[in-house]
Amino acid sequence: MQNASIAVIGAGPAGLMAAEVLIRNGYRVHVFDAMPSAGRKLLMAGKGGLNITHSEAFDNFVTRYGDRQSRLKPLIRNFDAAAITEWLKQLAIGTFTGTSGRIFPSEMKSAPLLRAWLRRLRSEGVQFHMRHRWKGWDKNHQALLFDTVHGEQTVNTNATVLTLGGGSWSRLGSDGQWVGLLKSRGIAIADLVPSNCGFDTDWSDHYCQRFQGQALKPVALSVMQGDGGYASRMGELTVTATGLEGSLIYAYSPLLREQIQTFGESVVYLDLLPGKDSLKLQKALAKPRGAKSWPHHLRSCAGLTGAKAGLLREVSSPEDWSDSQYLAELIKRLPVRLLSTRPLDEAISSGGGVCFEALDESLMLQQLPGVFCAGEMLDWEAPTGGYLLTACLASGRAAGHGVIRWLDSRS
Numbered sequence: 001m002q003n004a005s006i007a008v009i010g011a012g013p014a015g016l017m018a019a020e021v022l023i024r025n026g027y028r029v030h031v032f033d034a035m036p037s038a039g040r041k042l043l044m045a046g047k048g049g050l051n052i053t054h055s056e057a058f059d060n061f062v063t064r065y066g067d068r069q070s071r072l073k074p075l076i077r078n079f080d081a082a083a084i085t086e087w088l089k090q091l092a093i094g095t096f097t098g099t100s101g102r103i104f105p106s107e108m109k110s111a112p113l114l115r116a117w118l119r120r121l122r123s124e125g126v127q128f129h130m131r132h133r134w135k136g137w138d139k140n141h142q143a144l145l146f147d148t149v150h151g152e153q154t155v156n157t158n159a160t161v162l163t164l165g166g167g168s169w170s171r172l173g174s175d176g177q178w179v180g181l182l183k184s185r186g187i188a189i190a191d192l193v194p195s196n197c198g199f200d201t202d203w204s205d206h207y208c209q210r211f212q213g214q215a216l217k218p219v220a221l222s223v224m225q226g227d228g229g230y231a232s233r234m235g236e237l238t239v240t241a242t243g244l245e246g247s248l249i250y251a252y253s254p255l256l257r258e259q260i261q262t263f264g265e266s267v268v269y270l271d272l273l274p275g276k277d278s279l280k281l282q283k284a285l286a287k288p289r290g291a292k293s294w295p296h297h298l299r300s301c302a303g304l305t306g307a308k309a310g311l312l313r314e315v316s317s318p319e320d321w322s323d324s325q326y327l328a329e330l331i332k333r334l335p336v337r338l339l340s341t342r343p344l345d346e347a348i349s350s351g352g353g354v355c356f357e358a359l360d361e362s363l364m365l366q367q368l369p370g371v372f373c374a375g376e377m378l379d380w381e382a383p384t385g386g387y388l389l390t391a392c393l394a395s396g397r398a399a400g401h402g403v404i405r406w407l408d409s410r411s
Contacts (some may be wrong), residue, residue, distance in 0.1 A: 003028060004407055007144055007155060009134045010163035011038035012173070013389060014375025014396030016117060018161045019126050019401025027407075029126045030155070032146060033173065034133035037186075039114045040172040041165065042067040045389070046110025052088070052384035053081040055101045064387045066254060068380035071356045072391055079394040081386075091116045119405050134164070159370045159403045162395060166350030166376040167192035178377065186367055188355040195253050195381040196348035196388075198245030199266075199338040209313045210237045214307040220271035221248050222333070225253060231255075234274050239307050243338065251383040254351060257341055266338045272308045272331050282328035294321060303333065311336075349388055351381035362402025363395065370406065374399035 006022050008015045011033035023029045031038070042050075058080060058404055062069045079087075081103060085095050093113050094106035105113055112330060122128070132146040132153075143154040157293030165174030177190050183189055225231050235248030249256070249268075258265035273281065284301040298304040304312065321327050344350060354373045359367055363378075365371045374395040382388055 004158035005156075006159050006161065006403060007031065007032060007157040008161045008163065009033070009144075010165060010173075010375065010377075011035070011128065011130075012038070012163060012165055012375060012392065013042055014392040014399070015163035016121065017159065017393050017396030018163060018372075018374060018400040018403075019121060020117075020124075021125045022161075022403060023121065023126050025400075025404055027152070027404075030157070031126060032127060032129045032132040032134065032144075032155075032175075033122075035173045038118060038128065038130070042110050042114055042389075043168055044169065044172055045368050046105075046108070046113075049108040050105055050113065050215075051102045051108040051384065051386045051389070052105065052113075052317065053084045053103045053390045055081055055097050055103055061387070061390075064385070065391065066380045066382075068356070071103075072380060072394070075202075075394040075398045076390060079390075079397045084393060085371055085391065088113070091120065096099055098229065098286070100385075103257060125270065134178070134181070136184070141185075159372070159407060161372045161374060161396075162377065162401060163373070163375040163398050163399075164377045166353060167344050168194070168347040168350045170345050176344075176350075180356065181226065186364060187357045190343060190352040190355055190379045191255060192350045192352040194341040194344045194347035194349040195257075196250040196384055197238055197253050197257075197344075197346065198243060198342040199249060199253075199256060199260075200243040200340045200342065201338055202258060203239075203241075207239075207310055208241055211307040211310050212241050214239050216244075216270070216272075216307055216311065218274055219276040219308070221252070222269040222271070223252050223266065225255065225258075230269075234271075236269075242342070244336070245342070247384055250348065253341070253383075254381060256279060256338055257351075260338065260340060264339075267335050268338060270311070270334045270336060272304060272312065272334060273302060275301070276332075278328055278332050281331060282325050285327055286324040348384060349376060349381060351379070353377045353379040355379050362405055363399045363401055364406060366407075372399040372402050 005028045008019045010029045011031050019029045019031050039273050061267045064074045065072045088095055095103050097103050131150050135145040135147055138145050143156045146153045164178040167176035179189050215236055215238055218234055220234040222230045222232040235246050256266045289297045298309050316330055347380040360366055363372050375392045
């Protein structure tokens with residue numbers, strides 16, 4: 001069905017990728033978004049350096065999507081890290097791979113990429129309609145309904161791609177208002193929950209005021225998994241007014257969130273000195289303290305200072321310090337109770353969304369033929385490190401091709 005008109009609702013990475021696929025296959029493409037400009041969350045994500053994908057082996061890469069990897073695997077295989085790098089090259093955007101394996105645009109920022117992408121899409125014929133907030137369908141459930149600066153408008157299309165994002169950073173457009181619209185049409189939606197988020201604990205006023213904003217690095221974080229074993233990795237955390245945040249804890253956010261929902265709390269264990277052997281640490285701490293204060297003794301014998309030493313004092317009691325063996329064990333495995341996630345709107349991303357069971361293999365809603373979904377509004381989550389953007393781009397591309405197949409089957 002050549003020359004059909006397609007609506008893409010949501011001008012983030014998934015929507016722009018769907019629009020690119022469709023315009024290049026001869027369709028008329030209209031992109032709608034409630035915001036004044038496109039790609040606002042992408043711009044925010046690249047403020048400190050846009051991590052667009054990751055160079056790790058594909059079989060490891062897809063495991064980052066947890067229990068949704070089987071659904072995302074074929075989509076990402078068709079638009080993997082190598083394909084994304086080549087796509088960027090076609091936009092005249094070079095890339096480099098960091099020491100951690102993360103892949104970045106050469107200029108690090110997202111603005112040059114977004115400008116080049118939008119310029120190319122417009123030159124190819126994509127029409128953008130900003131400040132158009134999608135309100136569902138008209139009373140006949142046929143035309144799309146939008147609130148605009150000129151009042152309510154209806155739009156008729158041959159197919160629709162929804163790429164409305166999750167529920168985090170609502171001021172950038174991902175406000176989750178679409179949930180009720182789809183639920184009203186009988187679509188199964190998993191509740192939107194914070195992912196890649198900070199966690200709250202019960203800091204004392206003293207620790208919060210003294211160390212808020214300071215880094216704990218390097219530390220190793222361990223947490224019990226469902227099978228009773230422990231997952232552990234090394235990185236850094238930041239002390240916040242209410243708890244902890246940072247990429248190290250973001251990586252475990254689904255597991256920690258689930259434990260809090262089930263048990264009311266999650267206990268993580270921090271190795272404050274991951275480079276030090278436990279036995280050597282114990283021998284160092286056993287040296288006579290003399291007139292030295294405990295902070296001085298910890299600094300001179302163990303190299304433990306600042307927010308790390310403060311955290312040890314926060315979580316333990318003075319009686320714990322009289323036994324050098326137990327003190328060494330605490331330093332190497334300090335328990336920290338996490339009591340809640342930070343609010344959804346503060347999270348980097350969200351879990352939950354349109355259930356894959358509501359979609360066919362082309363990402364079309366089974367109850368709404370001709371309506372496709374992609375990006376973060378689908379029920380998946382992944383850690384930071386390029387995995388979020390990769391899945392958004394890959395699913396947007398897959399939805400675009402799904403539209404083409406569906407229209408071809410009807411012609």
